[in-house]
Amino acid sequence: MRKPAIFLTYVLIGSYLLLVGGAFYWQIGQRAALVNHPSNPYRVQERRSIRRGGIFDSSGEVIAESVQREKSLERVFRGTLGLAPTIGYFSQRYGTAGLEKTLDEVLMGRRYPGTSALGRLSHLLSERKSGFDVITSLDLNLQRTVEEAFGNRKGAAVVMEVKTGRILAVASMPGFNPNEIDSRWEKIASDPDSPLYNRALAGFYPPGSTFKVVVLAAALTGGELDLTTLFDDPGSITIQGHRIANAGGTAWGRISLLDALVVSSNTVFAEAALRLGSDRLLQTAGAFGIGKRPPLAGENVRGGKLPSGPLSPIELAQLAIGQYGIVATPLQMAMVVQAIGNDGLMMEPILIDAVKTSENGGKWVARPRPMGYVISAETARKIRQAMTEVVSRGTGRSAALQGIDIAGKTGSAENPQGKAHAWFVGMAPADKPAICLAVVVEHGGSGGSAAAPIARRIFAAYFRGAVG
Amino acid sequence: MLSRRNGREYLLAGFHHRRLERRLLLLVTVIALIGISASVGSSSSAWDAGLRLGGGLSVGLLCLHLLFCLLRFSGDENLLPLCGFLCALSLTVLAGISPSLAFRQLRWILLGFALVPLGALPREWASLADYRYLVGMSGLGLLFVTAFFGVEQGGARLWLEIGPVQFQPGEVVRLGLGVFIAGILSENSQLFAHPTARLGPFSIPEPRHLTPLLTMWVLFLFVLVVQRDLGSAVLYYALFALLSYAATGQKVYLVLPLLMGGMGGVLAAWIFPHVAVRFDIWLDPWSSPRGAGYQIVQTMFALANGGWFGRGLGRGFARTIPASHTDLPLVVIGEELGFAGMLACLTAEFLLAAKGLTVSVRCGHPFLRLLGLAVVLGWSLSVVLVAGGLLRLVPLTGLVTPFVSYGGTAMVINLFSLGLLLNISRREIWS
Numbered sequence: 001m002r003k004p005a006i007f008l009t010y011v012l013i014g015s016y017l018l019l020v021g022g023a024f025y026w027q028i029g030q031r032a033a034l035v036n037h038p039s040n041p042y043r044v045q046e047r048r049s050i051r052r053g054g055i056f057d058s059s060g061e062v063i064a065e066s067v068q069r070e071k072s073l074e075r076v077f078r079g080t081l082g083l084a085p086t087i088g089y090f091s092q093r094y095g096t097a098g099l100e101k102t103l104d105e106v107l108m109g110r111r112y113p114g115t116s117a118l119g120r121l122s123h124l125l126s127e128r129k130s131g132f133d134v135i136t137s138l139d140l141n142l143q144r145t146v147e148e149a150f151g152n153r154k155g156a157a158v159v160m161e162v163k164t165g166r167i168l169a170v171a172s173m174p175g176f177n178p179n180e181i182d183s184r185w186e187k188i189a190s191d192p193d194s195p196l197y198n199r200a201l202a203g204f205y206p207p208g209s210t211f212k213v214v215v216l217a218a219a220l221t222g223g224e225l226d227l228t229t230l231f232d233d234p235g236s237i238t239i240q241g242h243r244i245a246n247a248g249g250t251a252w253g254r255i256s257l258l259d260a261l262v263v264s265s266n267t268v269f270a271e272a273a274l275r276l277g278s279d280r281l282l283q284t285a286g287a288f289g290i291g292k293r294p295p296l297a298g299e300n301v302r303g304g305k306l307p308s309g310p311l312s313p314i315e316l317a318q319l320a321i322g323q324y325g326i327v328a329t330p331l332q333m334a335m336v337v338q339a340i341g342n343d344g345l346m347m348e349p350i351l352i353d354a355v356k357t358s359e360n361g362g363k364w365v366a367r368p369r370p371m372g373y374v375i376s377a378e379t380a381r382k383i384r385q386a387m388t389e390v391v392s393r394g395t396g397r398s399a400a401l402q403g404i405d406i407a408g409k410t411g412s413a414e415n416p417q418g419k420a421h422a423w424f425v426g427m428a429p430a431d432k433p434a435i436c437l438a439v440v441v442e443h444g445g446s447g448g449s450a451a452a453p454i455a456r457r458i459f460a461a462y463f464r465g466a467v468g
Numbered sequence: 469m470l471s472r473r474n475g476r477e478y479l480l481a482g483f484h485h486r487r488l489e490r491r492l493l494l495l496v497t498v499i500a501l502i503g504i505s506a507s508v509g510s511s512s513s514a515w516d517a518g519l520r521l522g523g524g525l526s527v528g529l530l531c532l533h534l535l536f537c538l539l540r541f542s543g544d545e546n547l548l549p550l551c552g553f554l555c556a557l558s559l560t561v562l563a564g565i566s567p568s569l570a571f572r573q574l575r576w577i578l579l580g581f582a583l584v585p586l587g588a589l590p591r592e593w594a595s596l597a598d599y600r601y602l603v604g605m606s607g608l609g610l611l612f613v614t615a616f617f618g619v620e621q622g623g624a625r626l627w628l629e630i631g632p633v634q635f636q637p638g639e640v641v642r643l644g645l646g647v648f649i650a651g652i653l654s655e656n657s658q659l660f661a662h663p664t665a666r667l668g669p670f671s672i673p674e675p676r677h678l679t680p681l682l683t684m685w686v687l688f689l690f691v692l693v694v695q696r697d698l699g700s701a702v703l704y705y706a707l708f709a710l711l712s713y714a715a716t717g718q719k720v721y722l723v724l725p726l727l728m729g730g731m732g733g734v735l736a737a738w739i740f741p742h743v744a745v746r747f748d749i750w751l752d753p754w755s756s757p758r759g760a761g762y763q764i765v766q767t768m769f770a771l772a773n774g775g776w777f778g779r780g781l782g783r784g785f786a787r788t789i790p791a792s793h794t795d796l797p798l799v800v801i802g803e804e805l806g807f808a809g810m811l812a813c814l815t816a817e818f819l820l821a822a823k824g825l826t827v828s829v830r831c832g833h834p835f836l837r838l839l840g841l842a843v844v845l846g847w848s849l850s851v852v853l854v855a856g857g858l859l860r861l862v863p864l865t866g867l868v869t870p871f872v873s874y875g876g877t878a879m880v881i882n883l884f885s886l887g888l889l890l891n892i893s894r895r896e897i898w899s
């Protein structure tokens with residue numbers, strides 16, 4: 001009996017140590033990975049029991065909030081449909097998206113947005129019943145105007161404050177209703193118009209003629225070309241066997257660079273780009289942030305594409321009219337005009353103004369952050385001057401408003417899917433811009449007729465406080 | 469007849485006995501009252517339910533203690549408090565899930581307590597060896613009846629319904645099997661111990677002495693395949709192998725069953741998909757986190773949520789996993805009381821087994837010694853299989869965690885087994 005007894009004792013002790021080791025492995029060793037696992041029901045339960053912070057527009061109007069319905073907390077979206085791809089949704093079944101996803105930790109009150117150690121400590125020690133409220137830079141009234149202007153057309157628009165980079169409106173059309181995510185998921189997710197896709201922050205469109213403002217910036221920065229430099233415009237030119245023609249084939253004859261922008265002459269800008277060379281043009285485009293992801297937090301923000309040089313002459317000429325290898329998002333084009341409007345200083349886009357950290361009014365407030373000078377103030381002023389004339393007497397006339405000077409540029413981006421995408425980028429007032437915007441209407445045809453009127457309504461609403 | 473004065477002295481003298489047991493039981497009482505009240509408080513507002521549950525358990529334990537004192541019972545003083553502690557943990561877990569469940573469990577515990585003296589006091593249990601075949605056959609019969617006429621729950625046929633009463637014969641079968649194996653081994657251990665036949669380089673027992681081993685092997689496969697109960701199959705089989713080894717000291721009784729069991733298991737997994745599923749889920753639960761792997765994935769989350777000291781009584785979600793009160797009480801403890809609680813529970817089970825092993829080995833009567841070992845090994849194997857399954861050391865099985873899981877049959881049988889162990893631990897039968 002002695003030998004077996006000793007053996008059994010060892011087996012017993014060994015099993016005990018093994019079990020304790022196993023418990024240690026799962027409870028301590030693997031803790032971090034498992035606790036943060038998205039399907040950990042503790043997190044799911046926490047989502048149910050903690051009142052998630054609300055999302056508000058800059059005036060305090062509710063965009064999304066958690067409401068007590070019978071026994072459970074329900075997320076209710078009160079914003080506009082076109083805002084939904086940006087704000088996203090919060091569903092127990094389908095997870096989170098958009099700002100609801102990006103700011104999840106803050107909205108759940110799990111992460112203290114500020115950096116103060118004391119704040120973080122006191123936050124850790126107190127028991128959370130609710131998350132933090134987030135105040136966005138958005139203006140719901142302006143947002144409504146934007147979406148009404150779109151009607152049932154597809155596309156996107158971004159409206160920014162020039163000085164600060166604050167985003168006042170961001171519409172991705174068509175949108176969806178986040179309150180229907182649970183009930184109509186299949187329909188929303190499989191809709192051929194992809195309403196879940198954020199066209200404003202992640203939609204890739206060739207910029208078309210709106211890219212001419214970047215070519216102009218490159219030309220003016222170099223010094224050898226100026227607004228008054230004269231070109232010969234025969235209506236079309238042939239480079240390496242490929243023909244580049246003006247819209248409608250009009251030959252403008254002897255024409256200045258400024259007038260070429262006003263009438264949006266493809267021939268002249270192709271010529272100008274060839275004189276500048278691909279290095280200079282790509283460098284300026286890169287400085288404007290084309291091809292780079294804008295510094296805005298969010299999983300649905302993308303960076304577009306810019307070809308890498310050196311480019312052949314035809315590639316360069318095509319790039320000059322925004323058609324070769326280049327795609328940009330509406331946010332990126334809004335940032336381009338923002339820099340031009342802000343005397344060359346590009347600002348980081350801001351979507352979150354403030355986070356309310358406690359009931360007694362503690363707040364984390366976002367500060368405008370400059371990204372650096374893209375062009376000189378002088379160059380920016382000249383571009384604005386040219387863009388003003390685009391709206392006053394050129395392709396952008398349908399954006400013009402009485403009593404306020406608007407600077408802008410239209411674009412009609414050819415694409416293999418169908419009719420051209422209609423663009424309008426612009427700012428107002430032209431001499432000292434307050435807001436800028438980028439509008440794209442998918443397959444809308446010409447920028448002047450489809451996109452510029454939308455811009456006009458936005459400017460009118462902003463400056464007159466009403467839809468004009 | 470004692471005089472009144474002598475009677476009082478007798479009582480007082482009795483009270484001087486078993487001081488260790490009394491102190492440990494008082495500690496258990498405190499733990500039970502605090503733990504159960506805290507747990508009840510989280511699930512309902514009736515805070516006095518905690519006092520009633522904890523109080524009921526404590527009174528039961530103290531009654532047993534008093535009885536032992538009065539009868540000058542000389543059995544071990546650690547076993548009862550250890551069981552009491554585990555019962556307190558059980559009620560703590562159940563009270564958090566639902567107080568009514570805890571009250572039902574308390575009734576079973578108190579019924580089990582009533583059976584403890586029945587196991588602990590009579591000196592006649594040694595002669596149970598004479599009825600080994602009767603007990604063994606009854607156990608087998610019960611097993612077959614369950615396998616063929618039982619009620620299926622969760623894919624395994626483990627329940628028997630007699631009128632309004634549902635009970636799980638597996639626990640009864642385990643004890644019966646223990647009695648049977650202990651009986652034949654204590655009678656024949658001399659024969660077993662001297663292998664005479666040879667097979668190549670190995671000395672093996674004579675073929676006719678291998679009959680029990682082969683019978684057990686067939687039983688193992690039967691339970692595994694027909695009853696679909698991997699846990700019980702392994703438990704019965706390992707119990708038999710370890711007892712054979714303990715009775716004879718021959719390693720062949722460890723190696724041979726291990727090989728045969730392994731072969732049988734692989735064969736079964738190969739032929740029967742439901743056995744294979746168990747193994748697949750063990751190796752990769754993430755392949756179907758909402759299907760077959762659900763329990764194990766949730767277990768991993770719950771254990772991790774517990775961390776060092778747990779989320780606090782009543783603050784876990786493991787209690788919401790289906791069958792948590794029967795299959796996963798350890799997980800609830802691990803989540804709500806953390807690694808600390810898990811350590812406490814595993815340590816209590818370990819100490820219980822260690823103490824049981826000691827008293828069994830010390831016992832002079834061959835049958836009772838093996839019976840004690842059967843009880844202790846049955847508990848230990850259950851803990852290893854269940855906890856090991858939750859911690860993914862072995863495939864997950866639906867076995868009962870002794871004294872912790874919800875379940876009337878198991879609780880009553882285990883407490884009766886505790887009585888037997890106490891009986892074996894009496895000083896009078898050491899030699």
